[in-house]
Each structure stands twice: as structure tokens, then as C-alpha cells.
Amino acid sequence: MLIAGQWVDAADGETSATHDPCCGETIASVPTATEADVERAVVAANAALVDPEWARMDGSARGRMLNKMAQVTYASAKQLATVESQNNGKTFREALGEINFAAWTLEYFAGWADKIEGETVPVPGARLNYTLRQPLGATVHIVPWNFPLQLAIRSIAPALAAGCSVIAKPASLTPLSLLAWCEALEQAEAMPPAAALQVVTGPGGRIGAQLAGHTDIDGIVLTGGVPTGQLVMAAAAANLTPVTLELGGKGANIVFADADIGRAAKAICYGIWMNAGQMCWAGSRLIVHSDVHADLLAAIETEIDTWPLGPGLSRGVRIGSMVSKEHRSSVLETLEKGLAEGGTLVRGGGCPGGELEAGAFMEPTIVNDVDPSSVLFTEELFGPVLAVTAFNDEKEAVRLANDTEFGLLNGIWTNHLGRAHQVAAALQCGMVNINEYPVTFPMTAFTGWKRSGIGVEQSRHALSFYSRVKNITVNLR
Secondary structure, rough: EEEOEEOOOOOOOOEEEEOOOOOEEEEEEOOOOHHHHHHHHHHHHHOOOOHHHHHHHOHHHHHHHHHHHHHHHOOHHHHHHHHHHHOOOOHHHHHHHHHHHHHHHHHHHHOOOOOOOOOOOOOOOOEEEEEEEEOOOOEEEEEEOOOOOOOHHHHHHHHHHHEEEEEEEEEOOOHHHHHHHHHHHHOOOOOOOOOOEEEEOOOOHHHHHHOOOOOOOOEEEEOOOOOHHHHHHHHOOOOOOEEEEOOHHHEEEEEOOOHHHHHHHHHHHHHHHHHHHHOOOOHHHEEEEEOOOOOOOHHHHHHOOOOOEEOOOOOOEEEEEOHHHHHHHHHHHHHHHHHOOOOOEEEEEOOOOOOOOOOOOOOOOEOOOOOOOHHHHHHOOOOOOOEEEEEHHHHHHHHHHHHHOOEEEEEOOOOOOHHHHHHHHOOOOEEEEEEOOOOOOOOOOEOOEEEEEEEEEHHHHHHHHHEEEEEEEEEEO
């Protein structure tokens, strides 16, 4: 682990194995942090906030530092993508794209580092009133296993840009790429000074809980499932620690009769079978007009036939392994429950045999005629399962899309400009894509409504979490 500027083992020497889910083989072991290790990291994170090397670094210098971190990330992208693919199971192609996106995120927030500004406020009398925006403090970043490095950097970048210190805790299943990234930064002399960036490894139920409930932590960022978010929020509430939570989703692609069917089919495949469907913003529901229902399903089947399934590091593979056999089992269990409630299994629904049998692979799956009451329509499976439901008019389409406890990303497919904007405004979600899916950028807000989360990742709005306002009044007489 990286604690207080040093690579260290756990205090008691305990380790846990990490595996390649494509074959089940152990590929590394990492420390399992103790409470004493966590305490040491928290002390170091708070010390960084008063260390002149970090605390007095001005915004332009932080910007240059983040730009250097970005360049190291770009330069190391292929090596990091190999680690990511082997540890997570996703394809090398996807991993490389995500790591380049992470480098872009560092560049974006590098540009904001010297633009975190206060303001002057008109007040009565002979007074000067102004505000400062100062760093939030020591922040904890609890990182998920589905995009291990990209989602770590997504929150690390704005935190460092604002002058916070960072303790990152990667998921127990996928800690390797974040550790490899820090090693690359260190070798290139691009690591933030004064232990402003630390990485602690260990189980979320123990290490994550200790960090979330710690009295000396000033902010917590979690990407994960709703139950984990509730636990973190409850632990943080004891100390009134602010949180940003990016949680689950049940995204819908709404396809109207005038849509470009071929283009929609390609994007729908990408939106549900990329990363084997293990995405909060996956388009796991297809809500399609009855007039083009059959045509779109045929186009989707034609497209997915061109997506080979296999080990992520194999050439030409488009769908890799799921993260573990345990997770695959939970997806298959929910799928079985949903099929018992109705719907027609169009394709998939099982696990491939042969040379893929040893891995955590699952076939891309389509279930047609899914009722809105089915678990396939309402629950986040977090796997490669597309639930298809037909509609007849715009009002029904909006009602179906909003009929979920989640509100992250939805897609709209139509060539009618007015309809596109009207439906986008009516959807109860934080993000909408029109005639593409799924798309985001470092400069656009990644945010969910309802049970999809609290707060904003990416964009200038993310900086609001990592800085706090101080108001100052000066009597000029």
C-alpha cells in the first residue's frame, strides 16, 4: 500500500489474493490493511493539509502537477490497461479507452486548479465583504471494481486540484491498476508531495467503514451500489461528514419510430454489453415503439453476432469476463427470477463452455416483452442482460422510463427535434443522451437523481464538493 509516502505491507503482514477472472488464476497479492494502517493514513492525510509543500502550493503549481500526472498516465496507458484487463476481466480495448479518459480528466482539472475563486459581495455600510474557497480537507475515495482506475482518478483529480489530500481505497477484487498508476507516478517523479495521495487496500466492510466513520475525515466519495451507499452515508452522518455518492442505475434507451434503427442498434449493444454490462449507466432497458420493435431487435441481434466473447487480452474480443463467478451467479439468479415472471428469452441467458468454462463469462442476453413489474425492468442486475418493452405513444414511453427508483442516464432516439428536447426535460434522471449512448466527458456533469446518488462527479460542479466557502466582513471605518 502507499501510506505516508511509503510503500508498506499491512501492519500484521496479512495479504489477500487477486485473480484473473478470465481463468481464475491468482495474479498478485495485496496487503489487507489493519485499523492501525488506516489510522496512520488518516494522520498523514491531515498532516499534508498543513505541510507547506502541499498547503502552500498555489493553484497554478497544482495545475502543472496534474498535467504531469496526466502525461504519465497517457505514457503508461498500455501497461495500465493490461493490468486493468487482467484484474477486472474487461477487454484491453475498453481498458485502454478508460485510462486515456482518466488522463483527460487530469488535464481538465489541471485547468481548473488556479480558477477556484471567491467573490466580493455588496453589503450595507462602509464594509468590504468577500468569500474565499478553501480546500475541504482530507478526503476518502472508495473506488468500485467495474472501472477501477478511471473512477478513482475521476474523483482524485478534482480533489487534488482543490488542494485536498486523498486516501483512495480500491475495491478488494481490483486493486492493481490504482497501485500500478501510483508506482508509475512515483517513477516519473509526478507524485503529489507531502503524502497528499495515499492508497489503502483491504475489505470495504472493515477498512471502508473505518474510513467513512472517522472523525478526522472531511469528505467521502463513493461509487458503488445503493446498500453500500446507505452504509457509508450512515457512518458519515455520525460526524456530519459530507458525501458524494454515485450509485446504481437502470438506464433506458427510448427508441421512437422515426429513429435511425441501425445506429441505435449499435449504441444499444455498446450501452449494455460493454464491460459485460457491469456499469451503473448501462442501458439495461430498451423501451421501443411497437412499429419498429421487431426491426430493432433484429438489428441488435445482427450487431451482437459480430462481438466475440473471450479473454480481455485476446485480439478481437469485444466482450470480456465478468469480475467474478460469484457476481455472475447473482446476475443469473436474478435473470432466472425475472424469466419466471414472464418475458421471452431471445438469446443468451447462460454461460459459455469449452475454453471459456473456467472463467466468469456470461453470454450477452436479451429478454423480450418484459413487463414493467418484472425484476428485469426494475432491478439493477449489473450484468449483460437487456430487457425489452414496447410502447405506443410518447406519454407511455416517458412513464415507462421514469417507472424506476433510479435516475442516472437515459437515451432518446428520434429525428424529431422538439420531441427530443421535450422528452429529455420530462425524464427523471441526471443525464440524457440523444441519438447516442452512453456518452460523457470530463467537462460534463455525471450525476444521478433519486436512488442513483447525491452530488456531481466530473465538470466544474465537482469542485464545489472539494472546496468550502469562508465569508469575511471588514469594517472600513
